Amino acid sequence: xxxxxxxxYDVKCQLDTCKTYPVITDSDRGEMFCGGCGLVxxxxxxxxxxxxxxxxxxxxxxFARTGPATSLTMHDKGLSTVIGIDKDSTGKALSSxxxxxxxxxxxxxxxxxSRKTSTLSKAFTLLHGMKTKLGVSDNVVENAxxxxxxxxxxxxxRGRTMxxxxxxxxxxxxxxxxxxxxxxxxxxxxxxxxxxxSRDLRTIIKKLGLNLNQYDTTSFxxxxxxxxxxxxxxxxxxxxxxxxxxxxxxxxxxxxxxxxAASLYIACILNGEKxxxxxxxxxxxxxxxxxxxRAVLIKKTLKILDDEDSECHSNxx
Numbered sequence: 001x002x003x004x005x006x007x008x009y010d011v012k013c014q015l016d017t018c019k020t021y022p023v024i025t026d027s028d029r030g031e032m033f034c035g036g037c038g039l040v041x042x043x044x045x046x047x048x049x050x051x052x053x054x055x056x057x058x059x060x061x062x063f064a065r066t067g068p069a070t071s072l073t074m075h076d077k078g079l080s081t082v083i084g085i086d087k088d089s090t091g092k093a094l095s096s097x098x099x100x101x102x103x104x105x106x107x108x109x110x111x112x113x114s115r116k117t118s119t120l121s122k123a124f125t126l127l128h129g130m131k132t133k134l135g136v137s138d139n140v141v142e143n144a145x146x147x148x149x150x151x152x153x154x155x156x157x158r159g160r161t162m163x164x165x166x167x168x169x170x171x172x173x174x175x176x177x178x179x180x181x182x183x184x185x186x187x188x189x190x191x192x193x194x195x196x197x198s199r200d201l202r203t204i205i206k207k208l209g210l211n212l213n214q215y216d217t218t219s220f221x222x223x224x225x226x227x228x229x230x231x232x233x234x235x236x237x238x239x240x241x242x243x244x245x246x247x248x249x250x251x252x253x254x255x256x257x258x259x260x261a262a263s264l265y266i267a268c269i270l271n272g273e274k275x276x277x278x279x280x281x282x283x284x285x286x287x288x289x290x291x292x293x294r295a296v297l298i299k300k301t302l303k304i305l306d307d308e309d310s311e312c313h314s315n316x317x
Contacts, residue, residue: 011041072145073127075120081109116152119162123148126190127166133189136170136179144173150208160200164192168201175212180219182257184285217242217251220260224284230264230273237267241298248301254294258286262294266304 012023013034021036025045032042070078083106086094094102124145131141147169151157157165167190174181183201187194205212218239225235241263245251251259261284268275277295281288298304 013037013039013041015039072142072149073124075117075124083109119157120149120152123162123166126163127170130167130170130186130189134170134181134185136174136181137177140170140173140177140179143176144170147172147204147208147210151204154207156203156207160203161192161196163190164196164200165204166190167192167197168204171197171201172204172210172212175215176210178213178216178219180215180223182285215256217256217260220257220284221264224257224261224264224280227283228275228279230268230275231271234264234267234271234273237270238263241266241302241304244302245298250297250301255286255290257284258290258294260284261286261291262298265291265295266298270304 011032012019013021013036015034015037018034018036018039021034023032023041024035025032027045030043030045031040032045033040074080083102086099086102088094127141127144127148144166148166151165151169167186170190171181171183171186173179174186183194183197187197190197204210221235221238221242225238238260242251242259245259245263261280265275265277265280277288277291280286280291284291
């Protein structure tokens with residue numbers, strides 16, 4: 001009787017005449033059989049040997065036992081069917097009749113692909129372009145592709161554009177991975193209106209039951225300060241101001257980007273960096289009026305600016 005084993009391969013033949021014979025392992029076939037009677041004792045042995053290192057293309061093609069990893073960002077997950085060049089296994093050219101048959105096979109292979117496959121291919125091409133422009137990591141794009149596939153399976157694509165759904169999936173993936181990207185950033189890169197992006201995002205959250213956490217406001221402080229080349233001490237002071245605001249509970253219901261920009265603006269005043277509210281407004285994408293209102297509230301609540309700093313503040317305005 002053949003038995004499937006996962007890890008324990010300490011087996012022996014049960015016949016009395018075979019107890020003196022060793023158990024032979026065939027690594028190529030993945031089997032273990034008795035050396036006396038030839039009875040197969042174990043089959044489907046898992047290959048746990050290490051990969052051979054290949055330092056040239058020829059060695060890689062010769063030693064590699066596995067292909068590239070599958071990915072959700074490919075329309076076929078990396079398991080595509082490719083009909084090769086017009087040569088046989090020995091490298092000789094095929095006859096004209098065989099070439100014609102293979103050309104027909106390529107044509108029908110292309111025509112037989114479903115509409116869903118071609119749509120996914122276009123969507124993920126757009127997703128990779130947005131990834132390059134936004135500078136997000138591969139795991140975020142993988143998560144976005146997973147969300148978009150769920151959107152397609154839930155049949156939410158009818159009446160909605162592909163670019164808006166891909167942008168909404170990417171924004172949801174950024175929220176899940178705490179990557180500071182605003183709706184305006186995603187809408188600008190995806191070439192969609194912010195209103196449409198917000199509408200499709202609400203639909204995806206409702207239909208798929210996504211639970212998106214709020215952004216960590218300190219991540220926006222790092223993003224804005226790095227883009228404006230601010231001092232490290234200014235960044236740390238802004239984080240301290242933001243933490244004190246959270247302890248005073250004045251951040252609830254406020255725009256996180258505006259709160260981060262206002263904290264950075266006050267930190268710049270305290271550290272002598274003369275940067276106007278208009279520059280913070282351009283960099284953060286929030287109006288200077290909103291930043292001014294948030295800064296006034298922070299100064300009034302925390303009482304962190306004295307008369308001299310107030311004079312500097314008025315000069316910057």
